[in-house]
Amino acid sequence: MQSLTGNYYFPKSSESKQATVSVVSDTVSVHYDGECAFVIAKEAMKLSSSIPGVATEIDFEDGGRFIASDAQQRLTLSSARLEGFEKNKILIFASIFLVPFCMWFILAVGMPYIANKSVVLVPQSVSNQMGEQSFDVINELFLSPSELPQATQDKVIAQWDDAVATLGLSDNKYNLFVYKSDYFGPNAFALPNGTVVITDALIEKLDDNPDAILAVLLHEIGHVEGQHSLRIVAQSVSNTLAIAVIFGDVESLGEAILGTGSALVMNAFSRDMEREADDYALEKLVKLGKSPQAFGDAMEVFLTLKSQHEESDLLQYLSTHPEVKDRIKKAQEYGLFRDEK
Amino acid sequence: MDVIDTPDLPPENNEPQPVEPSAPVSPPYRKVPVVFSGDGKEFFGIWIVNVLLTIVTLGIYSAWAKVRTQQYFYGNLKIEGHPFSYLAQPLQILKGRILAVILFAAYSLTSHFYPLWGLAVIGVLLFLFPWILNQSLRFNLRMSSHRNVRFSFKGTYGEAFVYFILLPVASVFTLYLLLPFAFKKMDEYVYNNISYGDKSLKSELRGGEYYETSLWVFLVGIGFMFGMFAIALIFGATSALGEAGSSKGMASLMMIAMGVFYVLLISVSTAIYRGRIRNHILNNSEFDGLAQTRSNVKIWPYTKLILTNVLLMIVTVGFAYPWIKVRTTRFLAQATMVLIDNEADAAVDKMQESQSAFGEEAADVFDMDIALT
Numbered sequence: 231m232q233s234l235t236g237n238y239y240f241p242k243s244s245e246s247k248q249a250t251v252s253v254v255s256d257t258v259s260v261h262y263d264g265e266c267a268f269v270i271a272k273e274a275m276k277l278s279s280s281i282p283g284v285a286t287e288i289d290f291e292d293g294g295r296f297i298a299s300d301a302q303q304r305l306t307l308s309s310a311r312l313e314g315f316e317k318n319k320i321l322i323f324a325s326i327f328l329v330p331f332c333m334w335f336i337l338a339v340g341m342p343y344i345a346n347k348s349v350v351l352v353p354q355s356v357s358n359q360m361g362e363q364s365f366d367v368i369n370e371l372f373l374s375p376s377e378l379p380q381a382t383q384d385k386v387i388a389q390w391d392d393a394v395a396t397l398g399l400s401d402n403k404y405n406l407f408v409y410k411s412d413y414f415g416p417n418a419f420a421l422p423n424g425t426v427v428i429t430d431a432l433i434e435k436l437d438d439n440p441d442a443i444l445a446v447l448l449h450e451i452g453h454v455e456g457q458h459s460l461r462i463v464a465q466s467v468s469n470t471l472a473i474a475v476i477f478g479d480v481e482s483l484g485e486a487i488l489g490t491g492s493a494l495v496m497n498a499f500s501r502d503m504e505r506e507a508d509d510y511a512l513e514k515l516v517k518l519g520k521s522p523q524a525f526g527d528a529m530e531v532f533l534t535l536k537s538q539h540e541e542s543d544l545l546q547y548l549s550t551h552p553e554v555k556d557r558i559k560k561a562q563e564y565g566l567f568r569d570e571k
Numbered sequence: 572m573d574v575i576d577t578p579d580l581p582p583e584n585n586e587p588q589p590v591e592p593s594a595p596v597s598p599p600y601r602k603v604p605v606v607f608s609g610d611g612k613e614f615f616g617i618w619i620v621n622v623l624l625t626i627v628t629l630g631i632y633s634a635w636a637k638v639r640t641q642q643y644f645y646g647n648l649k650i651e652g653h654p655f656s657y658l659a660q661p662l663q664i665l666k667g668r669i670l671a672v673i674l675f676a677a678y679s680l681t682s683h684f685y686p687l688w689g690l691a692v693i694g695v696l697l698f699l700f701p702w703i704l705n706q707s708l709r710f711n712l713r714m715s716s717h718r719n720v721r722f723s724f725k726g727t728y729g730e731a732f733v734y735f736i737l738l739p740v741a742s743v744f745t746l747y748l749l750l751p752f753a754f755k756k757m758d759e760y761v762y763n764n765i766s767y768g769d770k771s772l773k774s775e776l777r778g779g780e781y782y783e784t785s786l787w788v789f790l791v792g793i794g795f796m797f798g799m800f801a802i803a804l805i806f807g808a809t810s811a812l813g814e815a816g817s818s819k820g821m822a823s824l825m826m827i828a829m830g831v832f833y834v835l836l837i838s839v840s841t842a843i844y845r846g847r848i849r850n851h852i853l854n855n856s857e858f859d860g861l862a863q864t865r866s867n868v869k870i871w872p873y874t875k876l877i878l879t880n881v882l883l884m885i886v887t888v889g890f891a892y893p894w895i896k897v898r899t900t901r902f903l904a905q906a907t908m909v910l911i912d913n914e915a916d917a918a919v920d921k922m923q924e925s926q927s928a929f930g931e932e933a934a935d936v937f938d939m940d941i942a943l944t
Contacts, residue, residue, distance in 0.1 A: 237652075237653065239718055239719030241719075242719070242720070242919060242920040243719065243720065243917050243918070243920065244717075244718040244719065244720045244768065244917045244918040244919075245917040246653070246718060278642070279639070281617065281639050281642055281643055281646070282613050282616065282643075283608075283609065283610060283613045283614075283646075283647060284642055284646035284647065285646060285654065287646075287656060293719075293920075294719070295656075297653075297654060297656070299652070301646075312639070315620050315624070316616050316617045316620045316621070316639075317616060318616075318620075321620055321623075322616045322619055325619040325620055325622070325623045326619060326890070328623055329619060329622050329623055329626065332623070332626045332627075333626075336626070356684055359684065359685055360683070360684045360685065360686075363685050363686045363687040363688070364686050366686075366687060367686050367687065463680070463683040463684065467679045467680060467683070470675075470679070471672060471676065472630070474675075475625070475633050475668065475672070476622060476625050476626055476633065477622065478633060478636065478640070480889075481896075483880060483881060483884045483892075483895070484884070484889060484892050486884075487885075488889070
């Protein structure tokens with residue numbers, strides 16, 4: 231016979247009595263006021279799952295309830311497997327290492343893999359809609375008509391049309407637009423439907439080096455071809471979900487820590503995609519008979535723009551793009567490598 | 572353990588202060604502490620193992636983890652030796668999570684893929700929010716019991732919409748002057764719709780308290796802004812004087828100083844707002860003829876608690892989470908008291924038979940807390 235002491239609460243009432251619950255083979259009896267109050271079959275009660283530090287609770291079919299007074303007391307009827315895990319020192323210790331490792335694996339390996347595999351399933355119409363709608367929003371907020379002479383614009387666009395045709399890309403899909411934007415400064419960006427925008431400021435900076443402009447545009451095409459926007463979306467949504475489901479409500483403090491970890495992973499992912507687009511640009515430059523050095527020249531512009539604040543080793547993890555110097559070096563090496571061949 | 576036939580309180584927390592002995596001329600009520608007996612080390616084991624099991628089961632176990640965590644905190648929160656109980660079944664939680672995951676994915680994918688439609692989705696969410704809020708409050712209160720009597724929530728969609736959507740939006744057009752009033756109405760809505768069995772909770776809140784508290788938070792914010800400005804000036808001046816080489820180190824130093832200031836600001840204002848408002852609500856709430864709540868959170872110790880929590884979390888890269896959750900709950904429990912009417916009748920759980928833990932799964936489709944957490 232096993233028994234628990236605690237309080238018995240009457241059905242649907244806050245009234246209670248100090249009581250003892252005893253289990254003898256298949257029957258359960260409840261005693262209070264020095265006498266046996268009732269006897270029921272084992273099946274007519276529901277035991278709570280044992281949790282370390284939490285007293286056993288019993289629900290009776292009629293709505294009555296019993297709560298043991300001592301958290302240590304257990305009936306052998308209770309399922310104790312989970313409690314065993316939660317008190318197992320070796321498992322707890324191992325978890326301290328396994329949890330961060332698993333999180334790293336999920337966020338840095340698993341999710342990018344799934345994102346890559348799943349974006350190819352996204353229909354082209356979604357990319358088109360995403361591109362068109364994003365363009366409307368960006369145009370409304372940050373762009374104004376180009377103020378460059380028509381001839382300069384035409385030159386850039388003609389060069390682009392040539393490249394798109396030579397590379398066998400769809401000229402229906404890939405369209406270049408020139409806009410003035412104080413917000414973006416000297417920059418270029420691509421939308422998933424193949425729309426590429428280059429700003430007046432960037433054209434002015436690279437005015438004497440059309441190949442460098444082309445290199446930047448090829449980099450942007452690399453983003454579109456690699457479906458990078460979709461991959462970023464897929465990954466950021468799935469990471470957010472995974473973290474929310476795994477850690478639950480960890481309040482603002484925990485969220486700040488998890489958010490930082492997740493941002494570092496996303497930045498690494500973003501840098502990988504920039505490198506992919508760089509590779510694409512270098513490869514296509516060579517294909518077009520241009521020097522890969524043109525890409526390095528374009529990067530020099532960004533280097534002079536940000537040379538004021540030299541990045542420390544630590545800060546590079548906070549960056550969404552690879553270090554500009556490394557990108558220039560890569561362009562140079564890519565050229566050397568080709569020459570040797 | 573003594574067993575006295577009288578019920579108790581809200582799903583808040585806490586502990587100290589000796590029970591007043593019934594003096595010869597005893598008052599019509601007894602003042603009792605709220606005790607939290609959770610232990611950081613013990614909860615750490617539960618937490619980390621549950622996180623691991625959740626990962627291994629690809630998230631499914633998270634529903635069980637949530638129930639066990641809730642049961643740990645409820646079961647260790649006691650009034651006159653009677654613990655609270657968390658009654659939700661893991662499958663109900665799982666159902667709510669699946670729905671929440673679908674809603675969240677639908678929302679975020681739409682807003683990323685179709686930015687223009689994203690605005691329409693936000694509009695839909697504004698209308699959906701009051702329903703989700705009510706659903707969540709109703710579920711969580713109904714799943715909370717003390718002495719075998721459940722809590723309940725009876726708020727309506729219309730009221731929730733007015734207080735949680737219309738008022739805050741309107742306050743934007745009043746330079747946020749209406750915001751403290753909106754906060755007061757939200758709290759009033761939540762607390763006045765809570766019942767413990769057949770005893771409903773009455774909270775008489777004063778707008779003045781919300782305005783005064785908001786003013787304090789605002790002043791503290793202004794004070795810190797001046798402080799940050801001063802730091803920027805000092806660093807600006809020193810680095811202008813020093814050589815170029817040291818300016819990089821100066822910049823990082825300034826970033827750290829700013830970060831520390833920011834953490835201080837957040838801790839102080841959180842402590843002021845939460846502490847004062849919690850005291851105000853609990854000191855003005857009563858379960859109809861049964862019990863009154865009291866809260867005495869002191870702002871400075873509360874600030875210290877929040878600050879040390881932040882430090883612990885940073886130093887341990889988040890592993891201190893179980894400890895800070897336990898110590899925060901204990902701190903709030905210790906600041907809480909309950910005045911129980913000696914003449915009060917036992918509270919009666921007026922909910923139907925079907926409310927017993929048996930057959931819980933049979934409840935209606937939307938009987939769940941639509942939440943990711």
